[in-house]
Amino acid sequence: MIAALLLAAQVAVIQPAVITVRGQNGEAKIAVAEKLSGPAIRLSALSSVVPVAIDSLGGGRYRIMLAGIEFFVADQAPFMEVGDRVVPLATAPFIDGGDLFLPLQVLTEQLPRAASDRLSYNVAKAELLVLTAPVAGPTAALAVPSRSRPASPPAPSAKRTTRHTGKRRVVVDAGHGGPDNGMSGPLRGGSFRVYEKHITLAVSKRLAAILRSRGVDVVMTRTTDTLIALSDRGRIANQRNGDVFVSIHVNAANQRWPRPEAARGFETYFLAEAKTEDARRVERMENESVRFETEVTAARDDPLSFIMNDMAQNEHLRESSELASMIQASLGAMHPGPNRGVKQAGFRVLVTAFMPAVLVEIGFGTNIDEARFLTQPQRQHEIAVAVAEATMSYLEHYERRVGLAGR
Ligand SMILES: [Zn+2]
Structure with a gap:
């Protein structure tokens, strides 16, 4: 656009x-x-x-x-x-x-x-x-x-020690919150109702706990049911010097699809121009959160800072796409839904983060089976483990490569 x-x-x-x-x-x-x-x-x-x-x-x-x-x-x-x-x-x-x-x-x-x-x-x-x-x-x-x-x-070992004593830091972003419920579902679910903001927070908290247990420093953009502006989520990530930004979301089917209630599966996005109509749908949906934000918040994003952010993020495209692939592979080992692949779209929440950044749609809340799956604590834990494992491998892989590059 x-x-x-x-x-x-x-x-x-x-x-x-x-x-x-x-x-x-x-x-x-x-x-x-x-x-x-x-x-x-x-x-x-x-x-x-x-x-x-x-x-x-x-x-x-x-x-x-x-x-x-x-x-x-x-x-x-x-x-x-x-x-x-x-x-x-x-x-x-x-x-x-x-x-x-x-x-x-x-x-x-x-x-x-x-x-x-x-x-x-x-x-x-x-x-x-x-x-x-x-x-x-x-x-x-x-x-x-x-x-x-x-x-x-x-003395490369000395150099490497320095790098490793610097604790890795992952920013975990639970999508939506407060007045912004995110998606709700499932379609044809009767009285059974789920809200995206609750699922994202539950999974994000587990993800944070697992990463911490593995020695990673974690910053969460929110830990309660509260609204954080999309641009502030990235800003939090930058201020806290994150190495990686992972945003957790729940998908919703397009009502115009032939059988929207049947759509299932998981996909991971990294920031770029939306490539397909389906990616544009998810981009529009997730960027909707902006309407819950105040004008004051919006006004702080002057055009120049947006350009600079966009540039800074571009450096991380390859890294982000690699992290996205690893998360998809890891989720694929435990998720009952189809692997919908790595996709790209222009998420505002990713634009402001100066680091490799991905947005994971962990399943469709519009599908009744996946809505149940996404609300079970044991399943939430397994999703968090899958995302944490991918993130850990990414960090290790990345550090190895940087070590090699410096030789
Ligand atoms: Zn969302």
Whole structure:
């Protein structure tokens, strides 16, 4: 719908030929290198205005201190490590003419996000503002003089330990809540009635408990029967630095289908433009929650932040689609309904999450058998176990791959 418009705006907004870096030593205009892979910045060009130290760790890995912020990248690997988080990048850092180039987004998005107290990027002005001078504190004390280390491999075990001590964090989002019941069913169910918001909360609580029991840190967007705006769910996820966002929902058949009461099965969505009419139906249905939200909430979503969110999320499409596949496979082993597959649609709840994000429709509340299935505590537990197992495998798989990429 508005995707084409967004794309045009992105091209205009985020591909400056030059960015201004304003630091403690004045300001500098830094040329953006237009590479085939995308816009990139020669890191050493920043050193006239911002303190930059580049440490070669061997094996193509680099430790960088920029304005007192420490992060790690590797040549040709589309990831960066900052704090104890591994962040996927749209393109990979690379070496050209002996110089390290970073994707532009490292400066315009990832570092400002990781250290918002020190860096801020103004999209309209294409200006990176270094807010405070780096202080001689604990971070600075960690700095190792450039090239003072031997060019041997960088004690990879130490690096990996750091990553693993950073606890994995999953954001669990129970769909709907409060005045927003979500779907209700089943069709031809007589006095038997289920509401989506109760099922999603029950399954989400179990999912959270299982993940916690496996050492994962869990943030729930809601734990009671209350309404959380769709945009706030993503915001909660971002503020709490989630690694993965999983939203739980219950499906409803289209009344115009030949036998709507017969529709069954489970499907998992990741964020993209809706590809099929059926995906558009689910997208419309889940986005309906917006009408329960106040105007105040809606007004906070200015167009620019929406564009930026959309971009940030795009980096995670591949990850999200992979997580969706794993959840489908895992549910397939226990769910009586058909596997309706991995699908894509433009869910508002996923748009604002800066991390791999999926929305799981755990079954059709409109079908009487599935409505019963979805309300049985034992079945809710099994669904939660299936989603938790897929999420755990995804996290492990992802970390393994990042480990390999950094070598
Ligand atoms: Zn829903």
